[in-house]
Amino acid sequence: MVIVMQASASAEDLQAVISLVESSGFHAHINDGVERKVVAVLGEVNIDKVELVEHFEVLPGVEKVNLISAPFKLSSRQYHPEDFIVDAGDLAIGSKRIVVAAGPCSVESEEQIMQAARAVRAAGARMLRGGAFKPRSSPHSFQGLGEAGLVMLAEAGRETGLPVITEVMDAHDLDMVCRYAQFLQIGARNMQNYTLLRAAGQTMRPVLLKRGPGCRIKELLMAAEYILCEGNDRVVLCERGITTFEDAARNTTDINAIPILKELSHLPVFLDPSHSTGERRWVTPVAKAAIAAGADGLIVEVHPNPQVARSDGKQSLHPSGFEQFMREVRAVAEAVGRTV
């Protein structure tokens, strides 16, 4: 249930609504919208709220009360009708200007991450990605450099002036990761690791939340809900391909998810064309498709020397390929009224 306040409602009106929400056994979350405020009424979903509607509708300053049937509330456009812009340093994600985050799958060495950072910066990326903790299907695969990798990543970010984003796999690594990275990434395998989601919410850092490859769009929004419930509204949703019967590519890019997420939610939406295709040659056309469909940004793998990458080399762009990628993405962005 969301309670939409009149544009003219006073602070006292709002307070009265909040008080009734809480005395009725619910939690109130306030969306402090530009035009009008919206109060989300949260609690265990099975409780019948229909009869409460009329109690709220008659309060002073209330314009209307909407029951939301969707199980996601705080991530819903009904709660937050305007597009939401995730501010992160100089970046305004979700604004007219598209943000490209780029860098290697894994941080492998000081030299590798520094080369990658310089290359992606030169080509126009505005965020540096690089993994220090790698969730690998097999325990016998390279697992990342850990804190040493974070140190190298932070240094490469500092030198190039790019904010850094890195994956966190465990709630108990959050303090450490937050010392090095401006932006947190929660990977596809952890999309429903609720302990991690809550803890990431508590850091108040911006979070890029990747869709699990076997998860529905509404499950992604419910996962985002776990972060938002902690009071952290800086969440960016990221499509990265789903598992289907089609085996010509590593995953199936769910391009429909872009306009659907933009319709259901106010949160910015990214695509990761590297994972969603799994093949360098298809990264650029699919990235352009995402921008044409309305995505707010891209996160893409670039490696100074993909042939020797310790993970995901097949889908990583060369620096020269990334320059071409940026040129082509920029042209499509302009065609849809945006910049890069």
Added chain:
Amino acid sequence: MVIVMQASASAEDLQAVISLVESSGFHAHINDGVERKVVAVLGEVNIDKVELVEHFEVLPGVEKVNLISAPFKLSSRQYHPEDFIVDAGDLAIGSKRIVVAAGPCSVESEEQIMQAARAVRAAGARMLRGGAFKPRSSPHSFQGLGEAGLVMLAEAGRETGLPVITEVMDAHDLDMVCRYAQFLQIGARNMQNYTLLRAAGQTMRPVLLKRGPGCRIKELLMAAEYILCEGNDRVVLCERGITTFEDAARNTTDINAIPILKELSHLPVFLDPSHSTGERRWVTPVAKAAIAAGADGLIVEVHPNPQVARSDGKQSLHPSGFEQFMREVRAVAEAVGRTV
């Protein structure tokens, strides 16, 4: 196996190759390429061709012999390295100029199809679509007007100067359909109706072949192979969404399929964003995505009055929506170096 001839090979050289192919128990298909000719050697796939390679390699005029491991041969880029342009009247599908086919799901009345034809023509469509035979999941649903519908469709095409495309569901309707339509469509449910594929091949009419929603990319190419084997090379492949676990949209648009099909095959590739999303609001962003990803055309449902459509109303654009669709698609097309 394909035999690539030298650019300087003579007609006699080619004839000698063909003779040896056929005396070895195979069929030869010739791709009369701009730079050089390629001979596809076809026969039952289980026959071992490896030892034949050396017999062909030593013939005069032969540049090289490639074994093709893929089960599709004539639809493969190895057989036909250049992009293929399907000529159909004034249209050159697969060229720099993108082709949009538009019109209602079903032909419902003279007035309806004429209104639709004028509207889509005015907005820039270059082909008129409309179904007279409707493959419906339920036998209790509207099944189309049959030949009466074809008459109306042909008349609307004539008046607006648009070539028409319509679905054929049965090999024994082909003669009738060919009297009214310039372009044949084989629907998703019939993608593996081999009798129909062969018969459509024999008509020598251009064929739009839609991917079955549960079929892999390589199965689509093998279905195209059935048409090509009959000597009809004017085939357009069409992605129209696949069935996956995601239920937010009617189907999942497999956007990866666009660059993958363009890489594996020389045939032009269309998207049907109406079926691949199932929802009017998502048709335009997904159509733009397809063009950004490299599609050669679009086939889209437009109805003068979608609320009363007898089929697919939910996913049909209004005429005004289609104008907006064309404007947005055109902008993206120009960004990728094409026109509409």
Added chain:
Amino acid sequence: MVIVMQASASAEDLQAVISLVESSGFHAHINDGVERKVVAVLGEVNIDKVELVEHFEVLPGVEKVNLISAPFKLSSRQYHPEDFIVDAGDLAIGSKRIVVAAGPCSVESEEQIMQAARAVRAAGARMLRGGAFKPRSSPHSFQGLGEAGLVMLAEAGRETGLPVITEVMDAHDLDMVCRYAQFLQIGARNMQNYTLLRAAGQTMRPVLLKRGPGCRIKELLMAAEYILCEGNDRVVLCERGITTFEDAARNTTDINAIPILKELSHLPVFLDPSHSTGERRWVTPVAKAAIAAGADGLIVEVHPNPQVARSDGKQSLHPSGFEQFMREVRAVAEAVGRTV
């Protein structure tokens, strides 16, 4: 909508109901049930039938009127509450006695089909399968022996006393196929070939209808509806595996489909464990699973010499493997109160 008559309703009562159904613009199908008759009221699905309910409810002899929301009507248990038994010669499919149909994927030679027929008969199969028209993904693969294969199949059936089942791919082959085979099979690729479904309905021969690998359970029931609408009620539904992201097996056997189909429909249900697994070693455990879950029969590939089979050798049982299969299936059948 179905109209359930009282047990005591007279022939005149029934006739009056039918007359009102037809004068209202619908078709009536009568289920002549053991205890009571049920009338299905069929017509284009979009017509609102709610207001008709009260007109029918007050007629003499009517017990109740049920609106059926499912798009399948004649294949629904609401229309036909009791299990339906498909009589075919000596076989009563859907009865307590489970029926196993077995034989090679393709008829390859007189000797091969005769050996196969004798072997499966000796081990307890009660129907002989064998393909003469093979729907192959690639036009370059073996396509079956055609009518010559049907002759061999019929002869093998005659000699062993087994009724034969064979796939028909095209409506225009039906007359020929019916001269040789007692039981028709419609394959997975043709599940939505509506011309073929209607024509098979008109033959009045029993039909085994295989589920398309990308089709939902309710789509299978709607495909069956096409056959039933022609007045042919002898339809057997067959699960044969669906396409999913799991690639360890050729398909994913949808075992849930067995109890779901038995609940939604009165029609008998078979499993084809050869196609649903694609691997000889998994055929027997999955066949046993189907019987345990309530399947009424199995159709399984057996080849006298699978290594040299021209199609599907990998998933075909050896004759000795089939004997073991039958022993194991029989034990499970008895555990669920049935025989083989």
Added chain:
Amino acid sequence: MVIVMQASASAEDLQAVISLVESSGFHAHINDGVERKVVAVLGEVNIDKVELVEHFEVLPGVEKVNLISAPFKLSSRQYHPEDFIVDAGDLAIGSKRIVVAAGPCSVESEEQIMQAARAVRAAGARMLRGGAFKPRSSPHSFQGLGEAGLVMLAEAGRETGLPVITEVMDAHDLDMVCRYAQFLQIGARNMQNYTLLRAAGQTMRPVLLKRGPGCRIKELLMAAEYILCEGNDRVVLCERGITTFEDAARNTTDINAIPILKELSHLPVFLDPSHSTGERRWVTPVAKAAIAAGADGLIVEVHPNPQVARSDGKQSLHPSGFEQFMREVRAVAEAVGRTV
């Protein structure tokens, strides 16, 4: 790579092999098989081991050296050819006697779990399940009673003499959970939570590992590998349904997975028919199917009063339904040479 020792190999032979493995930069895991010992050679998968084969083959006591191409090693039958039996108190999981774990989805109250425990014990269950930490898609749903729930569960287990199994969602809850539960469950959403897998491995408690609904069979085996790598070999694999396009049931039970997992791995395999179907009426037929296909056990939801269950009521059996379930499962178990 696995090194199979001769039956007659001495302890010194084995030690020499281990020394060479470790001096070559790998880890050695020893399967102390009944007939012969097998040494698994583990390390980062990308390292080429082919040339090492000949070094090991010539060592005294070595019978043969097999390269394992599969990315799972310790969970592979090549490493452990015999079936493995997970001993847990009185239970021998993977033996001829099938184990049924039953109980409510969530522990809701002392009375509820005690009633459930008595009912499932009386009907023949040998393990009590009940969740105290519930991974719910929505943060607004009931999340479980936490440690209070564990206390109630442990008490119910004590009184009925049933060992208890409960889900652990976070590595940092493991100590607490291990104080109350004999058996750990890792849920489908956490199948690739590698921190949790490793930590569960370190507890040395038996672990039931559920397959993620979007994960392939080989990914399940690689997840098991994370536990096994810690030296904990008591892992039970559990199929619980996968996400596919079929929406008639909550999930699609992948029955093929039972014989495939039994072939690829030595670990015992369970099915959870409650989650794999999502509907009480289909639980028993699908459970019987799993036993017929070779499953070693079942984990099933039973609630004293499913209508008021705080989670999963729709798929929970009533106590009387569970008695019937056990009778039917027992009959099928006996038909495949096992007991319950």
